[in-house]
Amino acid sequence: MEAVRKMKGGKCEEAVQLLRxxxxxxxxxPEAAFNVQMASFLDL
Structure with missing residues (x-):
């Protein structure tokens, strides 16, 4: 996931914006929203 790469690269604000x-x-x-929410909990 792109947000994970950004987090690892030190671009936390960009990762948060991607997830938002x-x-x-x-x-x-419902299923897609749930997956995005779970990814945001795992990434952050």
């Missing part, structure tokens, strides 16, 4: 954007994009699709 993905969460907003997929918030109406």
């Amino acid at each position: 954007d993905a969460n907003m994009r997929y918030k109406n699709e």
Whole structure:
């Protein structure tokens, strides 16, 4: 996942923004929204 690469590269703010954007994009699709939320908990 791109957010993980950014976190490892020290670009935490960019990683957080990617996850927020993905969460907003997929918030109406239950399975996709759940996956994005789980990824954000694992990354951060």
